[in-house]
Every structure is written in C-alpha cells, then in structure tokens.
Amino acid sequence: MPLRTLETWPHGAIMLDAQHTRFALWAPDAFYVSVELEDGKSIAMLPQAEGWFETEVKCPAGTRYRFNIDGEMDVPDPASRAQAADVHGWSVVVDPLAYPWRHSHWQGRPWHEAVIYELHVGAMGGYAEVEKHLPRLAELGVTAIELMPLAQFPGERNWGYDGVLPYAPQSSYGTPEQLKHLVDCAHEHGLAVILDVVYNHFGPDGNYLDQYAAGFFQEDVHTPWGAGIDFDRREVRNFFLDNALMWLLEYRFDGLRLDAVHAIDNPGFLQELAQRVRQQVDTGRHVWLVLENELNQASLLKQDFDAQWNDDFHNVLHVLLTGETDAYYSDFAKEPTAQLARCLGEGFVYQGHTTRHGHERGEPSGDLPPTAFVAFLQNHDQIGNRAMGERLHQLCAPQALKAATALLLLSPMIPLMFMGDEVNASEPFLFFTDHHGELAEAVREGRRGEFADFAAFQDPERRDRIPDPNALATFKQSSPALADHPHAELYRHLLNLRHTHIVPHLPGTVALGAQVLADGAVSARWRLGNSSLLQIDLNLSTTAVDHPAAAHVLFQTPAEHGAQLPPYSARVTLSPVGEHP
Numbered sequence: 001m002p003l004r005t006l007e008t009w010p011h012g013a014i015m016l017d018a019q020h021t022r023f024a025l026w027a028p029d030a031f032y033v034s035v036e037l038e039d040g041k042s043i044a045m046l047p048q049a050e051g052w053f054e055t056e057v058k059c060p061a062g063t064r065y066r067f068n069i070d071g072e073m074d075v076p077d078p079a080s081r082a083q084a085a086d087v088h089g090w091s092v093v094v095d096p097l098a099y100p101w102r103h104s105h106w107q108g109r110p111w112h113e114a115v116i117y118e119l120h121v122g123a124m125g126g127y128a129e130v131e132k133h134l135p136r137l138a139e140l141g142v143t144a145i146e147l148m149p150l151a152q153f154p155g156e157r158n159w160g161y162d163g164v165l166p167y168a169p170q171s172s173y174g175t176p177e178q179l180k181h182l183v184d185c186a187h188e189h190g191l192a193v194i195l196d197v198v199y200n201h202f203g204p205d206g207n208y209l210d211q212y213a214a215g216f217f218q219e220d221v222h223t224p225w226g227a228g229i230d231f232d233r234r235e236v237r238n239f240f241l242d243n244a245l246m247w248l249l250e251y252r253f254d255g256l257r258l259d260a261v262h263a264i265d266n267p268g269f270l271q272e273l274a275q276r277v278r279q280q281v282d283t284g285r286h287v288w289l290v291l292e293n294e295l296n297q298a299s300l301l302k303q304d305f306d307a308q309w310n311d312d313f314h315n316v317l318h319v320l321l322t323g324e325t326d327a328y329y330s331d332f333a334k335e336p337t338a339q340l341a342r343c344l345g346e347g348f349v350y351q352g353h354t355t356r357h358g359h360e361r362g363e364p365s366g367d368l369p370p371t372a373f374v375a376f377l378q379n380h381d382q383i384g385n386r387a388m389g390e391r392l393h394q395l396c397a398p399q400a401l402k403a404a405t406a407l408l409l410l411s412p413m414i415p416l417m418f419m420g421d422e423v424n425a426s427e428p429f430l431f432f433t434d435h436h437g438e439l440a441e442a443v444r445e446g447r448r449g450e451f452a453d454f455a456a457f458q459d460p461e462r463r464d465r466i467p468d469p470n471a472l473a474t475f476k477q478s479s480p481a482l483a484d485h486p487h488a489e490l491y492r493h494l495l496n497l498r499h500t501h502i503v504p505h506l507p508g509t510v511a512l513g514a515q516v517l518a519d520g521a522v523s524a525r526w527r528l529g530n531s532s533l534l535q536i537d538l539n540l541s542t543t544a545v546d547h548p549a550a551a552h553v554l555f556q557t558p559a560e561h562g563a564q565l566p567p568y569s570a571r572v573t574l575s576p577v578g579e580h581p
Contacts, residue, residue, distance in 0.1 A: 012079030024054040027212040038064035061095035075208040080168045087206030096250045099180040106187040108254045108286030112506035116416040118146045123479045127174035127182045134189045141495025144192040154205040155434025157475045162203030192254035199240045200263035201225035223263045231266035255288030262294040274304035296348045296362030301372045310373040312349035320540045321396040326454045344524035345514035370412035378418045387466045389428030399568035406570040409494040423485035432475040440470045505530040521545045533575040539565040
C-alpha cells in the first residue's frame, strides 16, 4: 500500500520516510500551532489555507508528540495513530508499513458466508487474548469476528462508544502491531474481521476539537451526545472517510459496522463513504459495510451497504420468548406473531409503521434479499442495556431458546451471536466505563435513571442496586469464562448444516412470505438461489399447533412429532429442486 501524502490524507502525523514525519492539524480557530516533542523540542507549524497548519520534522516512528494551541493549551493529535497512555497524553508517531503481514494474499469472504461473532476486546483480555479463541470459533462455524469499537477512550475500560481519538486503537488492549497481528491471525483461520466504528459523536472526556475547530460541530443540531458533527465541511468529512480507509487498507479489516447512523444527518456522507471504500479497495477483495440504523432505511441497502442490523428481528423474538414489554419492547407487544411473520417474510417489521412515540419508522424492505439483514438473539446492546446485564438463557425456557437459535442460524438472514452465547455464559454483560469525578457521578445517575420507565425499577431503592458503571467490579463481572458447554454442540451442528446446505445457495435467495399459524407460531419460506425451498416452522407458544411436516427435514427440535409443532419447537425443511410446489 503506497504511503499517503498531505493532499490525499491531511490529518495527523504521516511518515514521509524512516526519519521524517509530516504533521498536519486543522485548527481554524487558532492563531499559532506548534508540535511539541517529548524530548522538549518545539516546532512551529506553518499556517495554510482553510485553517490548516503543517510542518515536517525529523523524527522516527515511536516519537511522542502533541500540539500546542496559541501557546496556551497542549492537546493530543485528533488523528493520533496511537497514544502512549490515555486520551489526554502524548500521541505517538506510527509507521503504517512496519508490520510484516503473513497473509497479505487474503481477499476476504463473500458476504453471504458471514456468521458473525461480536466480542468486546477488553472483556476478553486484549488483542493477544482474543487470538487464543480464534481456532475454537473457526471450528464452531463462525466465519467473522466483529470487534466492538477500539478508538481510544478515557480510562482503561469502556464499551468503546465514548471514544475520542478515532485513529488510535485503545492502548490498554495492546499496540497497533498487536491489533494487526490479531487481524492477521484471524485471516490465517479463515475468519474475516469487522470493526464497529463510531462516526456520529465523540465521547464526553478528552475531545478538544471544539477548543480550536468549533466548526467541526453544528451547535444547532442536537444528538443524544451533544452537538451534531458537521459533515458538510470537507475537512470534517475527510477526517472520517480517511479513518474508514485506514482501518480497511492499513489494518486490513474486512468490514465496518457503522454505529447509529440515524444520528448522522447527512445521507451524502454515508453514500460517499461507501463509494470511496468500493473505489479504493483492491478489485476482487471482499469488504463488508454494515449499518446500525433505527430509521430502517431500506434505500441505503439497495446499492451502498451490504446489510443492516435488524433490531426488529431481535425485539419481536424477545417479546415472544420472555413476555417483556417495557420501554422499546412495547412497540412489539401488539400482535408480535404477525410482526415476526412480517420480519421473516419482508425483512423489517417497521416499514413506515407508527411507533409508540407516534413517529413513522422505516421504509418498505420486501424487495431486499434476506442477506441484507443481520439477525441476532442478543448483542452488546440488548444484554448490556439491561440493568443487570442478564443473558437470554436466564430469561426464557431452554427449549424456546433452542428453537429460536435454530431460526437464527438456519434462516437466510446473516446470523450474529454475542460472545458467550454459544456456551450459555453465566456472566452478565454490564455497562462499564472508567470516568472520574463529576462525570462519573453523572454517568452513574444517568444509568440508573434510564430504568425509571421499567416496571421492575420503579422503586428508587431498587434502582440504586444497579451496578455502578465506573466500578472495576462491574467490568470484571462482564468478562465471560467461555468454558466449553453442551450448548456449543447445538451451535456447531446448526452451523455445519448452514454451511453445507444453505450458504452455497444464498445468492439469489428470495423470501416467499410467512404466515401466522397460531399465537406464537409462524411458518416462513424462501426460494434459495438453486431453486430449492427452505421452510422454517416455529412455535414459541406453550400449546401444540397442527402443522404437518414437509418432506426433507433438515433439523427439528424437539424430536419428530408428525403433524404437530409441539410447544417451543422449530422444524427446518429443505426441499430439493423439483420436489416442491
């Protein structure tokens, strides 16, 4: 990969050769900017057009530096490639070509082969510790790991959504070279690697941009995290576009999951990001772009992005499995069986339908392929946003979970599991941070206030027992043991069936609709790309349903019951070409 120049990648410290580095900072509100080196040298940066400052300095990789604004304030490089410690300290010059890739021939995997395992690097012990799980995950049938955000955040522990230095991998997890080694090792095991990136906001501690580049933000645009980011500005837009390309080209990630793009009020930015990625990755290389988007904008999935996390799939199944209807689950409390049928037959449940807040949500999605939707029974949000971080197997009947797992892993949607799902991990996944002082108190009280609308936490004393996000114990409790468990054999068996019978024929798959059989019971059908017929019959109720089995049963739980779907059951049939209507 050729080194970039100021013209093509202006933000941050770019090595020109082994001994020289170009520093560039967009600081339109500053009069004077200098580079301060840890050895005491101070080098003035030359002002350029449009608010840029730049200079070239004789310094090699590993040099620690920061910027000084107007002789009054030292700040880290907002495009720092690595931090020596935390978000307030020294940035480090990084040589992007130093790592000797062992599997540079890797071209990724086609999207339809994706079976995704979402994990938190910190909770699993850092980059090197994650590597130890790669053989096990590959053997299980996983084809991709998805890392929760890595951008440097304040403190030692955080979910990652409080990152403030998007170019710097979190230093408490390991070095940039160790992260590249993790990606390299994943490729050795045939695993793609997806990175969750946060382009909709910065965290509440350690972001200095508003001190010297207020134009980075739109004060009249409000998000849950503060002022919106001004993606109309080319300097701002390039800051994030180049970040995406860094992860894909320099770190060789195989895909990006864009967090909460509904908070990015600029469709043009999303389209440009997708187009830039498609233009700059090597021809023949598979790179995946996946959205999280509460707006259910099916239009973004027709050309620019491969898929969207389908929260509707999770939410309606959660209601059917647990009976919970608090807060956002109330949108799925009315006729959940019909909603599940719509989801299986058309993708989204909400396709312009009205939510509990009276807002229309979503666009028609029935013409999208099933692989445009990432399905899951759990993820970091859906476990971690519970007050006590309980996992699904602790909330519903085991037979019901087994049936839902069959639906997840054998439907034509792209399946995602969260770390520990495969072993019914007993450990919770709690919300954790490492803030201090007034911010820590605000986060603690804000976290407890989030559950005031939940029936189980109406009592303030009960809310006070919600774990403190800043306590070290909260983080330690969230580290799963991942010991072997009989449940893993179910995942192994189902994923073997998926890879053998379904994945090869997913391209060209068309949903043929789904019907309600009874309360809690549905039947859905898809015509696969080779014209075979996949049918999944699911009964999550406590009552048996009359529904004869088709021929060619691929999987069923519990055992054969003839013309009935017993309570908490799933039956999957795959009829060969020419043997179905």
